[in-house]
Amino acid sequence: MSSVAVIDYGMGNLHSIAKALQHAAPQVDVRIVSDADAILHADRVVFPGVGAIRDCMQALNQSGLSEVIKSVAETKPLLGICLGMQALLTDSEENGNTQCLNIFSGHVVHFREPLEDSVGNRLKIPHMGWNQVHFAPHPLWDGIAQDSRFYFVHSYYACPDETSVVAATTDYPDPFACALARNNVFAVQFHPEKSQAAGLQLLKNFLHWNGQV
């Protein structure tokens, strides 16, 4: 039986993601774990997160999980979700320039206010709700229609230095990178665990992914 570790570092609620993973692939052993060994022994690792980046990085650095995640990023399929995606960049302007894990070189920035759509309607922040995801070919999009909608809730987004790592973009109103991919690492800004059929398909694809592109 293959196993997936959901990293628990005290940031937010992991029940939703664990339930969705189990639903997407009932035969997979899903574990919510906080110790390094359990994470390093799993076949795949999910790195979720909600809340503020400073608290997130503090929790990761104090627990030593920063090094564990960097090691996972070199060795096995890793899926970062929401704040777990943002933490993979070099730094974030949230909480006054917070240093992050630098697995993807680039910055996390706030949506520039005021935002307006093409006909002058004000766009709210946080970017909350179902928006379309325009993706480039990758095994994790298998079985998902181009421009499918996923559920987002965030006020900051990733700006990677290299466009080659952008796996998908979403418009709000300008396109931003809503998914990043390099080798065995994949990260999404939206919440697949809250994105109904499309989200479950992505999780299922991840749970069958060997980390090859």
Add this chain to the structure above:
Amino acid sequence: MSLAKRIIPCLDVDNGRVVKGVKFVDIRDAGDPVEIARRYDREGADEITFLDITATHHDRDTIVHVVEQVAGEVFIPLTVGGGIRTLDDIRRMLNAGADKVGINSAAVSNPEFVREAAERFGSQCIVVAIDAKKVSQPGEDNRWEIFTHGGRKATGIDAVEWAKKMVAYGAGEILLTSMDRDGTREGFDLLLTRAISEAVPVPVIASGGVGNLDHLAEGVIEGKADAVLAASIFHFAEYSIQQAKEHMASRGIEVRLT
């Protein structure tokens, strides 16, 4: 490509059953919440809100079990409101599988609670629910005040100012209910909705008064709401969520069609 306007069915749950009252009295039984949530998910609901109206503290465990069951099989955002008064209440709902909690009376009696909740759990899961009633007389400038206790208790607080304050305290979203319209099926209070939506940077969910599909579209087009919430038109299967979305799309509103 752009962000879809959301349709959110709301389930008023009393002791484990879905009910819907007209102006908070004359409650009708509409069925099993887990069953209904499943149906809404299949029909393409963008989120589901549970409003726990159970009177006694002891019976509040019921809503936790409902949320646990729904969260195990419905993978869209779930919000729980009603009786959220402490950080512990919030933790219990999030652990049961809720993604957001709605805070109403507790915010009015202690605004600092909203700040503490947002700091602890993040603004993304803190929805401040505002029940507003028009208090201006005909001929005067429109003015609404917030009411608590199911619309029975006036507070003297201006609704627009209150919405701004709650966002400053960390609310990630506002659920706005017109107490004048709730249960009437006459449509949203569009002026109220627009006044609040234009006053705050965060998304506003319009609620109270939906009787037909045009009302939903008007909430977005004229009320400038980011999401629309309705209960009875969906519970009694007058309209499906899918029909509601198709109607909104026909009025030029971006929706998520599944």
